[in-house]
Amino acid sequence: MRQIYLIVFLFIGGNALAQMPTDALMMPHGQLCILGQYAQSEWENYWEGEKKRSNLNLGTFSSRSALLMGNYGITKNLNVMLGVPYVWTGADVSYISGQKGLQDLMLFLKYQALEISAAGGAFKVQATGGLSTPVSNYTPDLMPFSIGVHSQTASLRAVLNYTADFGLYVTAQAGHTWRSNTTADRDAYLFDNKLIYSDEMPVPNVFDYSARLGFIKPRYQAEVWYDAFTGLSGDDIRYNEMPQATNKMAASQVGFFGKYFVTKRLGVLATISKVLSGRNAGEALSWSAGVTYFLDINVPKETAAN
């Protein structure tokens, strides 16, 4: 694991998915990378449907998370990642209690299907499959304060990367996340102006994609990226109301990522990103900072980090 940043599912308490599965880097065989990361996302303006507004009764909304994640190289072409964030939310004006708790346990398998040396660099094709499940009984029914939508997910994504030998790289990835329906605390809610007599809420599936351009050397890495996600179904936030898990959320954002290895084993990283456009989402400014540490668990002698 060399980098991680968080796609901001903005109303879902932020930082819902670690998108490390979206990069093109693989852990070597037998090596484990541990990541500890703090992330924060804040917005004052948000999109109620497609209409941008602020809310004097909410003020600035913030979502913070602390993530612990591990990435292990089963082989040089197959990595497994496991992580869980602790999330807490709040707003500076609203009188509604912010929520906090362990959110969703995430498991990813990343597989490098193809690596071709070409034109002074290497071209890679990878596929990532992921699963997640809530690990606490948090409420999905107090958005935007809920720390998530309390849905089980499965995702598939493909990553294409070209890295020149001198360090410049480009990466493109796209993924699809299936999300199970969630159980609201209410047993009646409006969906698209229709009154639904059930506590079962459909949570839209999500398509996301991103493009990155960066430079990587053994001691450091720097990258700019653009990414976007959109719910594939769902309704809009109703006029002057709170969001709910059925909403079709979408956002695009740009960001910067930097990483520096203090030692061969210890790295520090930081990200900053800004939402450009959205729907049923906050116009968030997000940043994160973290450390990574490499451990040799079962490394063949010739590839050990030290």
Add this chain to the structure above:
Amino acid sequence: MKKIHILPVLLGLGLVLSLSRCDKNPPENPAYAPYPETRLDSNAGNWALYKLLDGSGAATVDMAIPAIPAPDAVASPAYQAELDALRAAMSGASAEEKELALYWGGNGVLRWHEIARELAANYNVPPNYVYDSTGNPVYPPLVFNPANPDAYPRVPFANPPVTSRLLALLAVAQYNALVVAWDYKFQHKRLAPYRNASDITPLIPENDLPSYPSEDAVVAAASREILKFIFPREVANVTAKAEEHKKSRLWAGANVQSDLSVGDSLGRAVALSIIDGWAKKDKMGAANNQAGFQGQKDDATARGITKLWTSRDIPSRPPMLPFFGNVVTWNFDNATKIALRPPLPPQPGTAEFEKDMNELREISKNRTREQLRITAYWADGAGSYTPPGHWNRTAAELIYENQFNEIRSARAMALVNTALEDAGITCWDVKYYYLLPRPTEMDPSVTTGTGIPNFPAYTSGHSTFSAAGAEVLSYLFPNDAPRMREMAKEASESRIYGCIHYRFDCEVGLEVGQKVGAYAVTRGRNDGSDE
């Protein structure tokens, strides 16, 4: 070195593309399929009608009974021609129309209450501030503009008082219209078409109820007129629904056209009587008298309230319907309402007040997941059918489970929903009599589990509504009485868990609500339905 494992990647991409278009919809609502109505209640034409208001707001006026023409005899060519038209309508019905025959063919009273709850939820949109020409946030007036009906704020704002009144008017119009219809049914005794022509097999269960005038057309027309009156933006929508309801009786083979036409006139006439004789005289027009609010504050201060309620909204929002407490109640008179007023709430600084305030401070810091669930389950806030709608739904579910016929359904809904509006009026009277601030105003360190309603705390509306609803439902469905009372208690406590009410708001609200409900029960015991 290169390794090629392209196949799994292609498979994965194919799966992504094939599933990425899939759509997700919420679960289907319960169908409420038709059931046989075995109980005829042939004397229901004698059940007591709700009286209308005189000029002073007292319910002393007997409703005028609309006249209807005598039906054509079964053997008459006119009726036989109607049967032929019915056969044609049935054989010409599309698959979709046959489904609509089942959709409407169950309990029409409940179907229209379902429609009303959905409308209420859609119109339960709290006003948002807008910026005036000087850049200050202000609330636009809540006035319906026919030239721009889709503009926000939508009118009416179907908050709990407005919804309670809507549902009561709907239920009373349905009930009074059906009582009159029942009288005519058993006066004329013209049975359903399938009883008069052996070749007509209806799509819905048969019964021996005289079908002239059609109870479905009566309910459709009465409901349509009330909903048109309350929701000026929905005139076309509810008119189309009523037409569909009536036509569905032809597709189902359950009524001939004259059953429906006469039923429509009768239902419409009764609903217009309710609108003119109640809804235009019940003082709802003055319920939002913001100019009178200062007087209420002066009076509350004179009563010994040391700190008066102010809006928690930013910018400060005009209080919700400060004079709804003056609206005329259904099941008791104004003097009774005043007698139901509880004493002064505990005041800040007293041990009694601090005890309940401390409970909230504790919950606010350590609200459990279960407390949060209960808060949300009963919140029935913006975008919902409100607490009166919640109890309306509970009543409808019990009526369906117990397979009440149309007139008993209407009676039950009238008893429940008039009690709910009475509860709202009684509670609002108390709220603006004492003007007690919300807990978060007394101690801003308290945070809530739901939105803070824009009106004073004492007493709890949820508690008053719920106890009144539970009291009437316990009378109507004795087997469910313990469950109803449990539900009311939980609804009441949900407001403590949410930290938007003191425990004394809720306990007193429950007590008063139960007394309010008892007046509707007394009416129910004496309306002639047990004879």
